[in-house]
Amino acid sequence: MKTEEALPKNYDFKISEEKWRKSWEDNKLFEFSYNKGDKLFVVDTPPPYVSADHLHAGHIMSYAQAEFIVRYKRMQGFNVFYPMGFDDNGLPTERFVEKKYKINKAKITKKEFIDLCLKETEKGIETYKNLWNKLGISVDWSKTYSTIAPLPTKVSQWSLIDLYKKGALYRQELPILWCPTCGTAISQSDMEDKEKTSKMNYISFPISNGESVIIATTRPELLPACVALYFNPEDERYKELINKKAVVPLFNHEINFKTSKEVDKEKGTGLMMVCTWGDQEDLEKWRLDNLETKSLLTPDGKLNELGGKYQGLTIEKAREEIINDLQKQGLLIRQEDIIHSVNVHERCDTPVELILSKQWFIKIADLKDKWLEMGKKINWHPKHMYQAYEIWINSLKWDWCVSRQRYYGVPFPFWYCKECGEIIIPEEKDLPVSPTEQKPKISKCPKCGSTEFIPETDVMDTWATSSCTPFLLKELANNEDLFPVDLRPNAHEIIRTWDFYSIVKSVYHFNEVPFKNIMVSGHGLDEQGKKISKRLGNYVPSDKLVEEWGADAIRYWATGAGLGQNLRFNPIEIKKGKQITTKLWNVAKFIAMNMEDFDTNKEYTLEPSDVWILNELDETIKKATEYFDSYQYAKAKNEIEEFFMSKLADYYIEFIKYRLYGDNKSSKGAAQYTLNCIFIDTLKMFAPILPFITEEIYSIIFKKQKSIHISKWPTTKETKTDLDISDFKEAISAIDEVRKYKSENQISLGAELKEYKLNTKVDLNKYGEFIEKAIRVKKINC
RNA sequence: GGGCGAUUAGCUCAAUUGGUAGAGCACUUCGUUUACACCGAAGGGGUUAGAGGUUCGAGUCCUCUAUCGCCCACCA
Numbered sequence: 001m002k003t004e005e006a007l008p009k010n011y012d013f014k015i016s017e018e019k020w021r022k023s024w025e026d027n028k029l030f031e032f033s034y035n036k037g038d039k040l041f042v043v044d045t046p047p048p049y050v051s052a053d054h055l056h057a058g059h060i061m062s063y064a065q066a067e068f069i070v071r072y073k074r075m076q077g078f079n080v081f082y083p084m085g086f087d088d089n090g091l092p093t094e095r096f097v098e099k100k101y102k103i104n105k106a107k108i109t110k111k112e113f114i115d116l117c118l119k120e121t122e123k124g125i126e127t128y129k130n131l132w133n134k135l136g137i138s139v140d141w142s143k144t145y146s147t148i149a150p151l152p153t154k155v156s157q158w159s160l161i162d163l164y165k166k167g168a169l170y171r172q173e174l175p176i177l178w179c180p181t182c183g184t185a186i187s188q189s190d191m192e193d194k195e196k197t198s199k200m201n202y203i204s205f206p207i208s209n210g211e212s213v214i215i216a217t218t219r220p221e222l223l224p225a226c227v228a229l230y231f232n233p234e235d236e237r238y239k240e241l242i243n244k245k246a247v248v249p250l251f252n253h254e255i256n257f258k259t260s261k262e263v264d265k266e267k268g269t270g271l272m273m274v275c276t277w278g279d280q281e282d283l284e285k286w287r288l289d290n291l292e293t294k295s296l297l298t299p300d301g302k303l304n305e306l307g308g309k310y311q312g313l314t315i316e317k318a319r320e321e322i323i324n325d326l327q328k329q330g331l332l333i334r335q336e337d338i339i340h341s342v343n344v345h346e347r348c349d350t351p352v353e354l355i356l357s358k359q360w361f362i363k364i365a366d367l368k369d370k371w372l373e374m375g376k377k378i379n380w381h382p383k384h385m386y387q388a389y390e391i392w393i394n395s396l397k398w399d400w401c402v403s404r405q406r407y408y409g410v411p412f413p414f415w416y417c418k419e420c421g422e423i424i425i426p427e428e429k430d431l432p433v434s435p436t437e438q439k440p441k442i443s444k445c446p447k448c449g450s451t452e453f454i455p456e457t458d459v460m461d462t463w464a465t466s467s468c469t470p471f472l473l474k475e476l477a478n479n480e481d482l483f484p485v486d487l488r489p490n491a492h493e494i495i496r497t498w499d500f501y502s503i504v505k506s507v508y509h510f511n512e513v514p515f516k517n518i519m520v521s522g523h524g525l526d527e528q529g530k531k532i533s534k535r536l537g538n539y540v541p542s543d544k545l546v547e548e549w550g551a552d553a554i555r556y557w558a559t560g561a562g563l564g565q566n567l568r569f570n571p572i573e574i575k576k577g578k579q580i581t582t583k584l585w586n587v588a589k590f591i592a593m594n595m596e597d598f599d600t601n602k603e604y605t606l607e608p609s610d611v612w613i614l615n616e617l618d619e620t621i622k623k624a625t626e627y628f629d630s631y632q633y634a635k636a637k638n639e640i641e642e643f644f645m646s647k648l649a650d651y652y653i654e655f656i657k658y659r660l661y662g663d664n665k666s667s668k669g670a671a672q673y674t675l676n677c678i679f680i681d682t683l684k685m686f687a688p689i690l691p692f693i694t695e696e697i698y699s700i701i702f703k704k705q706k707s708i709h710i711s712k713w714p715t716t717k718e719t720k721t722d723l724d725i726s727d728f729k730e731a732i733s734a735i736d737e738v739r740k741y742k743s744e745n746q747i748s749l750g751a752e753l754k755e756y757k758l759n760t761k762v763d764l765n766k767y768g769e770f771i772e773k774a775i776r777v778k779k780i781n782c
Numbered sequence: 783g784g785g786c787g788a789u790u791a792g793c794u795c796a797a798u799u800g801g802u803a804g805a806g807c808a809c810u811u812c813g814u815u816u817a818c819a820c821c822g823a824a825g826g827g828g829u830u831a832g833a834g835g836u837u838c839g840a841g842u843c844c845u846c847u848a849u850c851g852c853c854c855a856c857c858a
Contacts, residue, residue, distance in 0.1 A: 010820080198857080218857055230858080263858075272858035279857055340857055351857095387786060388853065395854055492852085529851090560795080564787085566851080570794065572807055575820090582820050590817030638796075642805085653817075661816075743812060743824040750815035776815090 007592050007700060011585040013550035017692045021133055029707055030138045032081045034479055041078035042485040043070055044470050044515060045139070046498065047085030047147060050124025051096030055131055056539035057557075057569045058524025058532045060546075064558040065521050066489030067137050068633040071688035074138070075713040081482060083143035084132065085152075085469060088121040089409040090462025091182060095347050096120065097408075110407050117408040121146070134546045135555065136691045138709065143476050147465045148410065153432040155472045156465040157413040159505055160402070161425055163362060168508050169402075171423070173358040175277050175286075176401055180301025180315070181350040184405040185359045187461060188398045189497045191352055193341040202269070202333040203326060205229065205246045213238070213246065214333055216268030218340065220326065221318040222275035224251050224306050225296040230272040230285065233259040237270060249331045250322065251308065258289060277354035280397065295356045299405075315353075360412065360458070361399040364504055368393050374503050374513050381519040381631040382564045385492060392496040400501065402464040409459030415440045419450035467501035470514030488515040492564065495520065519631050522566040529568055539569070552690040553577035559637040559689055580641065581693040584686065587649060588697040591679055594660045595672060595701075604670035609655040609770065611721050612728045616647050617678045618716040624685050625713070633689070640685045648678060651732065658773040681714035731767040734760040738775040753777040 024030065034040070045066060048059070074080045097103065097116050105113075125146065132139060145152055163169035176185050201220050204212045215229065226248045231238040241257045248255060262281075263272050274285045276294045285291060296306050303310050303318050310318045326332040343352045364371070371393045380386040403412065413433050415424040424440045426433045435455035444451055474482040484506070490498060499518060506514035523531050526538040545554055556577025561567035606614070620643040627636035656671040680702055687694040687708050698708035705711050737760050742749055756777045764771075764782055772780050 193854090193856095196857095200858095216858055267856095268858035270858080274858090281858080338857090341855095342857065384786065391785065391854060496853090523852095531851090568794075570807095573794075576806070579820070583818070586818040586821090588817085593817075635796090638805090646805095649817085650822090654815095657816085740824060746812055748813050748815065749823065750813090 007585075007589045009589075011581060011693065011696070013552065013581065013692065016696045017134075017136070017551055020692050020695050021136065024138070024707070024709075025133075025141075027706060028142075029709065030080075030082065030140050031142050032079070032083075032140045032477060034079060034081075034477070034481070036481075038079035039077060040081065040481065040486070041070075041073040042081045042473060042482050043487045043489070044473060044485040045082065045084060046490045046494070047087040047145070047466060047469065048128055049092045049096075050086050050088045050121050050128065050146075051093045054534040054539075055127065055542040056524060056532050057542065057545060057554075058539075059131070060135060060542050060554055061524050061558045061561070061567055062489070062491050062521035063132065063137055064135060064555045065563070065633060066487070066519060067135075068555075068559070068688045069487065069489075069519065069628065069631055071138060071691065071709060072628040072633075072713070074709060075684065075687065075711065077712065080138075081143075081473065081477060082139050083145065083473060083476060084129075084137075084139040084141070085145040085147065085472075086121070086125050086128065087462065087466050088124065088146045089117075089148040089459070089465060091184070091347050091404065091406060091409075092462060093117050093121060094406060094408050095182070114408050121148070131542050131546070134543065135551045138691070145472065145476055147462075148408075150432055151475060152465060152468065152472055153410045155468045155475055156410045156460060157426075157431050157433065158428060159468050159471075159509065160360075160460070160464070161413060161428070161431075163505075163508055164423075164425065166508060168363050169360060170363070171358065171360050173356060174361075175283055175354045176357050176359050177398065178297075178299070178353045178355045178357065179345040179348065179350055180297070180299070180353055181348045182345060182406070183299055185357060185401050185403060186345055186352065187401045187463075188396065189392075189400075189463070189500075190346055191343045192346045194344040194349060195339055196342045196351075197337065197339050198342075199323075200268075200336040200338050201323065201326075202335070203249060204331045204333055205249060207241065207247070208245045213241070213271055214269050215271045215273045217273050218338070219275070219278050219319070220322045221303070221310070221315055222273075222278050222296065223248055223322060224303070224308060224310070225275040225277075225294040226251075226253075226255060226273055227276055227291045227294060228255050228258050228274045228285070228289070230258050230260050230263050230274060231270055232261060232263040232265050234261075235263075235265050235270050249329070250325055258285075260285065279354075283354065293356065297353055297355050299355070299357075301350075301353065315351075359401050360403040361401055362464075362504065362508075364400050365396050365398055368396060370507065371500070371503060374507050377513045378503075378515060379517045381517060382562070385495065385518065385520040385564055388492060388495050389500065392500065400461075400504070402461045403458040404461055405457075406459050409462070410465050411435055412456040412458050412460065414456040415453040416456065417445035417448060417450050418452035418454050420445060420448040422447040424453055463497050463501045466498055467505050470502055470506055471509065483510070483514070484512055485515045487517045487519065489519045489521065492520045492522070517631070520564050522561055522564055525566050525568045527569055527571075531566075532569070545574075549574050549578060550581070550692070552581050552692050555689055555691075556580060556637075559634050562634045563631055577690075580645075580686075581690060583645065583649060584683070584690070584693055584697060587644075587653070587679065588701060590653065591675055592701060595676070598669065598672040598676065600673075600676075602669060604673045605666060606670050606674065606719065606721050606723070607659075607667065607770070608723055608725045608728055608731070608767065609652065609774075610670055610674040611719055611723050611725050613647060613652045613655075613674060613678055614717070614719040615725075616643060617681060618718070621681065621685070621714050621716050628688070636685075637689055640682070640689075644682050644686070648682065651735075652678070655770070655774045677717075684708060684711060684714050727763060727766070730760060730762040731771055734758050734762045734767070734771050734780075735775045736760075738771075738777060738780075750776065755779045755781070757781045 070082050097120050179186050198218045200216050202214050202216050204214055206212045229246055245254045274282045276286055277283050298304050301315055303313055305311055345352055375389045411434050413426055415435050422445050470485050471483050502514045526532050532539045553574045557573045560573050620639050623639045624636045659667045659671045683694045695708050
């Protein structure tokens with residue numbers, strides 16, 4: 001071995017990381033090619049929204065954490081399929097473009113808008129690709145997909161058609177969740193809670209006997225759509241009202257009183273106004289009691305003709321004017337300021353409305369048991385994340401509305417017969433189709449013979465396309481064995497969307513769960529513990545981070561949180577990552593300097609310290625392997641680091657210096673042999689976390705294979721020896737004692753003591769010479 | 783209101799199935815040693831959020847309380 005000159009004094013991560021990125025790419029190291037019988041490990045990694053122009057430590061964290069596992073599995077001999085995709089269609093991208101270009105929808109054509117989306121999509125993909133490359137994310141870039149491209153479009157359309165044929169997809173006119181700002185139907189999972197300040201209005205309703213009742217509401221603008229008043233049948237205050245009628249103030253239509261046990265006597269005035277529709281409660285009463293339908297809102301969130309003099313006003317404006325008018329007529333009894341949480345559309349913060357509309361739905365709400373049962377078949381890492389899934393399933397109230405009245409997305413593959421409304425479906429071989437640009441292949445409606453067809457203009461919910469990824473991957477590599485996938489890594493906020501919808505689809509299509517394992521990562525937090533967000537601007541852009549610290553150091557930081565846990569951004573931890581790489585470098589240098597005369601072919605007689613460190617190594621390999629196998633990269637890192645820093649660097653190297661520098665050839669050889677063994681395995685164990693420095697050192701010192709990342713993960717070896725080193729710990733304690741003595745007496749560790757009397761009990765016949773030489777004492781006594 | 787997770791040294795976090803509370807950073811005192819000053823050694827620092835319970839023994843198990851984060855419900 002001749003390596004000394006090859007290791008410069010300092011490690012330059014900028015040069016080295018760039019070099020290996022290029023080398024891995026040139027050598028196609030991570031490209032997937034499959035031979036029947038290979039152990040597969042297929043990763044269905046989240047296709048990020050390309051609209052993210054604000055990549056930060058949180059993104060680095062979650063993708064790096066999944067990648068630790070991927071690199072580990074690759075070294076374990078799995079044939080890894082790890083493609084990356086981009087989720088580039090749908091509302092997130094549209095909203096991003098609207099905001100970025102301050103789009104006025106009246107002044108832009110659909111085509112211009114879509115072109116802008118495409119342009120931003122391209123840019124976004126480049127930004128991500130660049131970051132993943134810099135970070136050393138080992139994806140197979142030859143198998144990239146984007147959700148709007150022909151193949152994913154085809155798969156998404158096939159999926160809908162299959163669901164339709166199986167009766168799981170239906171089109172119906174129903175009260176649905178609607179976002180007035182985005183002008184589209186949305187689904188339950190697109191909503192989130194938001195605290196809003198509002199006013200509770202106490203409004204007087206005249207009743208037929210000349211008296212009046214008071215109802216409390218935050219939404220007086222719904223008065224024109226008020227269809228009934230409810231009270232609890234046991235509420236003595238209102239019992240007599242049951243046969244009376246009330247008159248809706250300002251609008252003067254008569255409504256009935258009804259009872260329901262679900263009305264809470266304590267809430268408001270105990271009288272509940274039901275409008276079609278203000279909230280879930282209204283909807284249920286409407287369904288249950290067959291109430292009249294009074295559709296009040298237009299798609300852009302204004303009152304329609306039912307609003308009378310308030311027609312054309314926005315919800316907020318109508319609320320304001322109705323309150324004014326009620327006040328003028330003395331019908332507004334009082335107002336209270338309140339803070340309540342409102343369901344808003346997560347993409348734009350607009351309160352969600354319920355309107356009557358014809359949409360496409362996938363049946364999910366009535367099959368909760370099935371989704372729960374299927375969810376249990378998946379290994380959730382960490383386990384309690386299943387509960388997040390369970391809670392969501394149990395809260396399902398709506399079928400999944402998959403149609404969106406938007407532009408930039410995968411089109412629904414349907415036409416309708418103009419005469420009879422028959423749904424015309426293309427054949428699978430003709431997919432993908434764009435109904436607005438193409439005519440159906442058939443010339444006549446099979447039902448009525450009409451020759452005119454109307455295209456469906458809706459596009460799919462963004463999740464309707466991304467939920468296909470588990471079975472898109474097999475199409476991407478044209479290989480049926482790739483389904484179901486082995487690992488789905490993602491953040492916890494998309495359990496209810498990406499994970500759940502993926503399960504729904506795979507169960508419908510193949511009666512099988514789409515993935516065997518889910519690993520859920522937490523959020524990146526800023527140094528104060530706040531969630532990193534674009535709005536707060538509390539982050540350093542990810543590319544700057546990598547530039548400043550290097551990929552290995554940032555990746556090291558990403559090991560700091562266990563699965564599902566949030567992780568604070570912490571420069572000290574990144575620094576520590578850098579420190580580890582420096583330490584690895586220096587140890588490598590030390591080894592290179594002392595390996596010149598090492599003959600790998602000789603047999604060596606191991607000494608106690610050699611056996612000790614080899615046993616420690618075995619123990620570390622065992623634990624690190626167990627931890628990686630259970631997705632606990634954080635614990636694995638701790639074990640490896642502890643071994644490397646505290647056992648190898650702090651002790652073993654000090655233990656053997658006298659042998660390496662001395663004249664005893666066979667003793668030196670044994671130390672060289674041991675050092676060689678333990679260092680290569682240490683490097684390998686660090687490789688999934690610190691891919692660059694380990695590759696650099698491996699390439700210089702060991703050179704066995706073209707890359708450490710395709711070398712075999714270390715296994716335990718059971719060192720063969722006649723030595724009993726069960727008391728070796730005592731020798732270490734003795735060394736510690738001398739170290740402490742030297743430190744307390746301000747003697748340098750290098751200075752040789754003439755004599756030292758140990759307090760520690762240790763077998764000096766066995767370890768005396770070793771202790772004397774390792775800690776530099778001429779004569780040691782007990 | 784319900785659920786999940788958390789609460790351990792000044793800070794960030796560890797602690798297998800219950801068995802003497804540990805590390806890093808920071809702090810203090812030393813030390814330039816032929817891998818490393820992008821360094822090394824040693825030291826101080828704790829009523830494990832609080833209260834009760836089970837146990838020979840509790841950071842760990844149970845109950846309650848407090849605080850933080852997240853999810854769900856709540857729009858009368």
